[in-house]
Amino acid sequence: MSLSSKFARAAVAATLTAAGTAVGYKLTTRALRGRYSFAGKTCVVTGGSRGFGLVIARRLVRAGAAVAICARDADQVRRAADELARRGEPGRVVGGVCDVSNREDVRRFLKTVTDALGPVDLLVNNAGLISFGPAASLTAQDYEDSLATHFWGPYFFTEEVLPMMKKRRSGRILNVSSIGGRVPLLHGNAYTVGKHALVGYSEGLRMEAVRHGVYVTTVCPGLMRTGSPRHALIRGKHEAEYAGFKILDSLPGLSCSAERAADAALEAVKEGRGEVIVPGPFSAAATFHDLFRNFSLDLLGLLGRTMPDAPGPIGDQVTPARRGYEVETPLTRSALTGLTQRAAVRNNEV
Template sequence: MSLSSKLARTAVAATLTAAGTAAGYKLTTRVLRGRYSFAGKTCVVTGGSRGFGLVIARKLVRAGAAVAICARDADQVRRAADELARRGEPGRVVGGVCDVTNREDVRRFLKTVTEALGPVDLLVNNAGLISFGPQASLTAGDYENSLATHFWGPYFFSEEVLPMMKRRRSGRILNVASIGGRVPLVHGNAYTVGKHALVGYSEGLRSEAVKFGVYVTTVCPGLMRTGSPRHALIRGKHEVEYAGFKILDSLPGLSCSAEYAADAALEAVKDGRAEVITPWPFAAVATFHGVFRNFSLDLLGLLGRAMPDAPGPIGDQVTAAKKGYEVETPLSRSALTGLTERAAVRNNEV
């Protein structure tokens, strides 16, 4: 037998072995964990009044769950809760105002939820704060706000619901991180830091909670069309930064619909999987970054060179933060951003 034939047979055998091992692992873990159902469960979705959180809440209501949502804006919470109530059974939706960075707010909201709907079966830590701008334009406050929202918020909620889940030896926690929790985002460093903290916390929590029958899943979406760019905090050259972000967020193939990402996340919760990265191009990017980290960081450095600098002289480049909707331009409202504009209307982001 020639060397090429031996190599080909070895490659085929290795592929079949890997495929068989993966299939066996998936089947075994599914049998051990069981297939989770949302029907009849009490589910809490933070940041559930708009965007990705609202999309997830809709799907949970449709699956027969009792759903509680919270956010900081009372009007948005009311509109979202009214919509969810129309989609579900009477008395099975709760909406409340809650600042996830305030532990007393978290306790007060969860007390209301458990009194109205019962113990929490699924916690979705989704509340987030998108911020973009060059490093030189960011402040310590940007980092503090990101960590408060993306790490301390999920920590406060998880610490409150874990005891009830452990006592019943059953429960699910879905932590909505970001591809930024796996790969640094150029001009998104404060956001990246917060999401990296959430990924680390989520993985560590899973490793200890699983023995109590509680499965923690981390979802790291890439670009998805939720309509959220309008509420992003922008620093630096506001109009340029915002238009670029919104256009990328709207591109088919590079971005995915919020509904697609929500389905992927909830399927992972049902299976008790540790992580899902969606859409697939971002999963490939995360894998590449993990294996070829130095090369990947060099490529990100090249991207950073092409990005606009912060205005002003070096050493004096901090600029005021503005919301996306404050810096709209004809370009950011063009046909290039049509998908994101429609998503904003659909998902209570306007």
């Protein structure tokens, strides 16, 4: 037998062994974890009044869960809670105003939830703050706000519900991070820092909670069409930064629907998996970044050269942040962004 034939056979054998091991691992761990059902469970979704959080809440209501949502805008919470109540059973939806970065707000909201619906079975830490702009245009407050929302918020909620989950030896926590928590985002440094912190916290928590029957899942979506660009905080050259973000967010293939991402995240929760990344191109990007980190960072550096420069400071102040809806242009309202604009209407983002 030639050397090449031996090599080919060895390669095939190694591939089959790896595939068999992966399948066996998946079947074994699934059997150990059991199949989780949302029916009859009490589920809390932070940032559930619009966008991805609202889509997840709809899915949970449809699955027969009692759902509590919170956000900072009272009108948005009311509209979302009314919609969810119409979709579900009477008395099984709670909406409340809550700043996730304020621990007393978190405690007050969760007391309302448990009084009305009972102990929390599933916690979805989804509240987020999207911000974009060159690092030179960011302030310390931008980083503090990102950490307050993306790390401290999930931490405060988890600290309140986890002890009871451990006591019951049952529970699920879904932490909604971002591909920015796995791969640094160009002109998204403050956002990246907050989401990286959440990934680290979520993965560390999972290792210790599992012994108590509690499974922590991290979802890292890439671009998904929730309609959220309208509420993003934009620094630097506002119109150029926003146009690039909104157009990319609308491209089929590169972005996915919020409904598809929610289904993937909740399926991972049911199976007790540690992580899910959607859509597919971003999962590949995260794997590439893990395997070839230096090369990946060099490539991102080259892409960074194509991004808009930071404008000079205005006096002693950097350029002010503006919301996406404040810097709309004919381009960002064109057919190029149609999918995102329709998602904004559908998901309470307008």
